[in-house]
Amino acid sequence: MLHYESKKVENCFSGANVYEYRLDIRLDEEYIESLGLTGEIHYYRKFPRPFFQVTFTDGTQVKGIINATIIKVVFPDMSIEPQQKFEKLLAAMLQKKLCR
Amino acid sequence: MTIYLNNAATAWPKAPGVGNAVGRGIDCLPHHAGRSGFNEGQDVPGKCRSLLAELLASRHPDRIIFCPNATQALNIALHGMNWHPNAVVVTSAAEHNSVLRPLHFLVQHQKITIHVVAVDGQGRILPEAWESAIRKYHPQLAVFTHASNVTGAVNDAVLLGRIAREAGAMTLLDASQSLGILPVFPEIWGMDMVAFTGHKYLLGPPGTGGLYIGPSIVLDPVWVGGTGVQSDLEDMPLQLPTRFEAGTPNDPAILGLSTALEWTRANPVDSIALMDKLNELERGLIAAGAKLIKVGAPRTPVISFTLPGWDVEDVGEVLYKSFDIVCRTGLHCAPRIYPHLETGPHGTIRLSLSRFTVQEEIDACIQAVGEMQHASL
Numbered sequence: 001m002l003h004y005e006s007k008k009v010e011n012c013f014s015g016a017n018v019y020e021y022r023l024d025i026r027l028d029e030e031y032i033e034s035l036g037l038t039g040e041i042h043y044y045r046k047f048p049r050p051f052f053q054v055t056f057t058d059g060t061q062v063k064g065i066i067n068a069t070i071i072k073v074v075f076p077d078m079s080i081e082p083q084q085k086f087e088k089l090l091a092a093m094l095q096k097k098l099c100r
Numbered sequence: 101m102t103i104y105l106n107n108a109a110t111a112w113p114k115a116p117g118v119g120n121a122v123g124r125g126i127d128c129l130p131h132h133a134g135r136s137g138f139n140e141g142q143d144v145p146g147k148c149r150s151l152l153a154e155l156l157a158s159r160h161p162d163r164i165i166f167c168p169n170a171t172q173a174l175n176i177a178l179h180g181m182n183w184h185p186n187a188v189v190v191t192s193a194a195e196h197n198s199v200l201r202p203l204h205f206l207v208q209h210q211k212i213t214i215h216v217v218a219v220d221g222q223g224r225i226l227p228e229a230w231e232s233a234i235r236k237y238h239p240q241l242a243v244f245t246h247a248s249n250v251t252g253a254v255n256d257a258v259l260l261g262r263i264a265r266e267a268g269a270m271t272l273l274d275a276s277q278s279l280g281i282l283p284v285f286p287e288i289w290g291m292d293m294v295a296f297t298g299h300k301y302l303l304g305p306p307g308t309g310g311l312y313i314g315p316s317i318v319l320d321p322v323w324v325g326g327t328g329v330q331s332d333l334e335d336m337p338l339q340l341p342t343r344f345e346a347g348t349p350n351d352p353a354i355l356g357l358s359t360a361l362e363w364t365r366a367n368p369v370d371s372i373a374l375m376d377k378l379n380e381l382e383r384g385l386i387a388a389g390a391k392l393i394k395v396g397a398p399r400t401p402v403i404s405f406t407l408p409g410w411d412v413e414d415v416g417e418v419l420y421k422s423f424d425i426v427c428r429t430g431l432h433c434a435p436r437i438y439p440h441l442e443t444g445p446h447g448t449i450r451l452s453l454s455r456f457t458v459q460e461e462i463d464a465c466i467q468a469v470g471e472m473q474h475a476s477l
Contacts, residue, residue, distance in 0.1 A: 011413060011430055012430035012431040012432075012433075012446075012447060013430075013431075013446075044418070044422070044472075044475045046471065046475065047418065047422040047423065047471060047472075047475070048422055048423055048424075049421060049422040049423075050422070051418050051421065051422050053414070063414065063417065064421070065421050065422065068421075072417070
């Protein structure tokens with residue numbers, strides 16, 4: 001079964017709710033697109049290591065290197081709902097990968 | 101190849117030989133410096149203290165105490181003070197949390213009240229505002245940074261110290277961002293205490309730092325315990341540095357710091373070349389579209405900026421992950437400076453050079469920021 005690990009990461013702000021997720025897969029553009037169905041996606045393909053950023057309508061941001069296994073997710077506040085929603089989406093995406 | 105531009109946080113690379121010296125310190129037979137008499141070759145802390153005294157132009161090497169970092173040095177100074185009733189401390193908005201948090205702690209415990217003096221748009225303490233606050237509040241202590249870790253603006257430590265001293269205040273200088281690239285002469289300048297770190301511009305290992313305590317200053321020790329000498333006494337010995345150095349010293353790191361000090365003494369930093377590189381980076385970043393906090397001389401090799409169209413933290417993330425450039429983003433542990441700077445609430449991106457920064461690294465950084473700015477349009 002595909003899965004992920006998550007770890008809270010800190011920055012300068014006490015109110016920040018930021019996690020890193022280490023995935024079993026490399027997050028290519030197809031999966032970024034499936035993550036970004038309900039949000040806005042920016043690709044920076046010309047960078048030496050291309051970067052992406054997805055912003056969901058609830059303010060959650062997903063960012064990282066395209067085709068890397070680690071992504072950073074910035075949740076809009078400390079409430080649990082955006083994180084639950086994101087992890088549900090992530091699990092569904094990983095399940096889809098497993099079924100392919 | 102990673103480009104390291106975070107030297108204001110910790111220098112990298114260290115001075116040649118530092119790593120080997122630390123390893124040698126681990127592997128060699130331990131000695132007890134406090135009991136070694138004239139066997140100076142084995143007195144690792146004593147030798148390092150002498151080198152530091154030379155650097156600080158101090159005639160009192162024993163009044164330089166070792167600490168693991170500048171934060172602990174500042175805590176020893178601030179918590180060791182014999183505070184008067186209704187004591188006031190004057191400080192500045194440019195201070196690092198290593199000053200602000202101990203002061204806040206003392207305020208919370210009703211030991212002191214503080215007055216924070218404003219800085220200008222470069223992050224430099226305004227002498228007029230400083231003098232006004234000193235005259236108004238008659239502080240027992242004035243504590244200030246020699247250079248802002250956010251902007252690199254260097255304060256006129258001689259002038260600010262003199263203003264404070266003439267009003268009867270004791271002075272504590274945070275030289276974390278200056279010692280190693282700027283002169284710091286507490287006895288010539290009349291500075292009562294100077295806190296410093298070994299791992300930034302001194303190019304020594306982490307876990308080293310210290311506090312210079314002037315001859316007229318009496319502090320209570322914060323840490324008490326075994327000293328290896330005068331063990332029959334219940335109180336800490338009175339003499340310095342022993343009074344403030346309870347516990348086993350970090351001799352391997354101190355040996356590494358000695359090696360760094362000897363190397364930097366033999367290889368003085370070329371300040372002009374370093375500032376040329378800084379200026380070139382600054383010009384390149386401006387041309388690339390970055391919004392800089394412009395700082396006039398004197399300054400340390402630090403640039404703080406924001407990049408229109410990008411979150412501060414994302415810039416650091418992309419520089420590192422996409423371009424292999426290490427910088428620092430955010431508040432830089434100096435949260436009170438930002439209302440005085442033209443930045444947003446999320447702080448700045450900080451690039452900090454060292455004497456080892458080369459032209460190709462400057463060029464690569466300018467190009468990376470340019471690509472990011474272009475991509476955001």
